[in-house]
Amino acid sequence: MISQDQGGGRSRRDGGRIRNAGRLAKFAVKLSWVLEFAEKCGVREHEFTAEQLVQNVLRPSTAEVGGCSFTELISRGIENGTWNDELSQGKPFYFISHAWSRPFSETLDMLVRHFAPEQQRLWRRKGGAVLPLLSPGEVYCWFDVFAINQHADSAEQQRDFEDLAGVVEAAEETLLVLDNGGVALSRAWCLYEAWQTCRTGGDHKLRLLTYGLDLQRLEQAFLDLDFSRAKTTEHRDLDRILASLRNQIAAGRGEAAVADEDIGGGVAAAATTAGFPERTATQELKNAMVRGALLQLPGPQEPWTTELGNALTATAKLCTVYGKLMEAEVLLQRNLEGAENVLGEDDPTTLRAVDGLAVLMATIAAQPQPQ
Numbered sequence: 001m002i003s004q005d006q007g008g009g010r011s012r013r014d015g016g017r018i019r020n021a022g023r024l025a026k027f028a029v030k031l032s033w034v035l036e037f038a039e040k041c042g043v044r045e046h047e048f049t050a051e052q053l054v055q056n057v058l059r060p061s062t063a064e065v066g067g068c069s070f071t072e073l074i075s076r077g078i079e080n081g082t083w084n085d086e087l088s089q090g091k092p093f094y095f096i097s098h099a100w101s102r103p104f105s106e107t108l109d110m111l112v113r114h115f116a117p118e119q120q121r122l123w124r125r126k127g128g129a130v131l132p133l134l135s136p137g138e139v140y141c142w143f144d145v146f147a148i149n150q151h152a153d154s155a156e157q158q159r160d161f162e163d164l165a166g167v168v169e170a171a172e173e174t175l176l177v178l179d180n181g182g183v184a185l186s187r188a189w190c191l192y193e194a195w196q197t198c199r200t201g202g203d204h205k206l207r208l209l210t211y212g213l214d215l216q217r218l219e220q221a222f223l224d225l226d227f228s229r230a231k232t233t234e235h236r237d238l239d240r241i242l243a244s245l246r247n248q249i250a251a252g253r254g255e256a257a258v259a260d261e262d263i264g265g266g267v268a269a270a271a272t273t274a275g276f277p278e279r280t281a282t283q284e285l286k287n288a289m290v291r292g293a294l295l296q297l298p299g300p301q302e303p304w305t306t307e308l309g310n311a312l313t314a315t316a317k318l319c320t321v322y323g324k325l326m327e328a329e330v331l332l333q334r335n336l337e338g339a340e341n342v343l344g345e346d347d348p349t350t351l352r353a354v355d356g357l358a359v360l361m362a363t364i365a366a367q368p369q370p371q
Contacts, residue, residue: 002208002293002314024163025170027071027147028093031115032136033086034143035108043104050100050107050145051233059150067151093140095171097193099183100145100233107177113211114175115139122307123207123296142171144189154236161240168193169200177209182221188230192241195227195285199248203292208318215317222321225286227278242278249277290322297331304338309349312338313356325364332357 038044041057048056058070065073074086098107113119117133124131147167148160168174174197176184184190197206210218227245232238293315302308312335319328336353343350 002210002311002318022166024147024160025093025142025167026087026089027069027075028088028091028140028142028171029071029074029146030086030137031111031139031141034141034146035112035136038104038108043108048104049102050098050104053104054100054145054150058145062149063151067149069149070146072149088140088142091140092172093142093170095142095168095174095193095197096177097174097184097190098143098177099179099187099190101187102177102179102183104145106179110177110209110211111139111141111175112136114209118305118307119211122298122305122311125298128299141175142167158240161244164193165196165200168196171197171201171205173197173205173207175207175209178213178218178221180213180217182218182224185221185225186229186231188227188232188238188241191225191227191230191285192244194289195245195281198285198288198292203288204295206288206292207296208289208293210314215314219317219321222318225282227282227285228276245281246277249280286322290319290324290327293318294327300334304335304342306349309335309339309353313353316356316360320360320363325360325367328360329357329364332360 038053041048041053043053046052046056062068062070062073065076071087078085078087096107096111115134115136120133121130124133149156152160174193176190176194178184194206227242230238230241232241297311297315298308312331316328316331316335319325319331332353336350336357339347339350339353
């Protein structure tokens with residue numbers, strides 16, 4: 001499910017990788033603390049991007065104590081009693097993937113909407129049953145801006161990079177925060193984190209957050225998703241990411257091999273054979289995003305709500321963008337039937353559902369017919 005509106009249990013593998021990433025994986029922070037911290041720092045008032053938050057607040061405050069991550073500073077404060085227990089320290093947490101060039105308040109707003117009670121009832125489930133709702137004080141979020149030492153030398157940066165897959169695997173889910181322009185889909189770090197999530201934990205562990213966004217505007221960003229064109233601020237980061245992609249694909253690790261029936265499978269298979277790992281990783285990620293979004297939707301017996309309708313529409317858009325038109329048709333039919341039953345045929349939401357399905361059917365009709 002793409003988590004969107006307009007208006008499980010933790011996976012574990014036999015693995016030293018999670019244990020090796022142990023220190024970093026314990027450095028998720030309470031969502032309630034992040035919200036309070038951002039308010040105190042004037043994040044919204046000053047319109048800080050994540051990068052500006054690091055440069056103007058986090059780096060200076062940690063430089064005063066010799067240079068460490070902000071969560072290390074919190075950890076020291078917990079030990080001496082000057083901080084409350086704001087760190088996950090082994091509790092379940094969510095990995096937050098976000099573009100540093102976007103306003104940090106935008107990321108926080110998206111998380112607040114995702115963990116709102118009406119949304120949790122839709123996605124926070126186990127075996128179909130709704131799990132107890134989490135308050136902001138019970139939600140732990142792993143942010144790179146807090147958990148990574150922003151003063152690190154190249155050796156420490158490399159160690160943190162190598163530990164990243166273990167942190168992603170230890171998380172309940174990766175929440176990829178998008179904006180109307182889909183900036184995160186053009187950033188190598190965000191794509192790599194999403195790709196690693198699907199490789200280490202399965203497609204269902206990657207969740208796209210698109211609450212309140214214009215899906216039409218996002219369409220081009222999904223189409224343009226491409227590891228070979230992705231950007232980083234530091235070129236050495238891009239070198240690390242691409243080297244890791246190439247090594248993992250060359251070694252044959254991961255279970256997301258592109259089959260012929262997957263999106264563009266023939267192209268991706270040829271890319272692998274021809275030695276283009278960036279193309280292979282791009283195709284794997286596109287396939288995984290569609291499969292994951294479909295897996296995350298509640299079953300057809302789920303009563304229709306506005307939130308479910310928005311999720312069905314968003315997932316159908318992703319399916320359409322990546323050529324899964326039959327899957328999109330099923331989702332939009334389900335949304336239309338639900339809206340008609342709950343709201344009536346003349347409700348504006350129902351009429352929008354009619355229009356959406358009509359546009360898709362026209363797209364399907366325009367497809368070349370097999371000879």
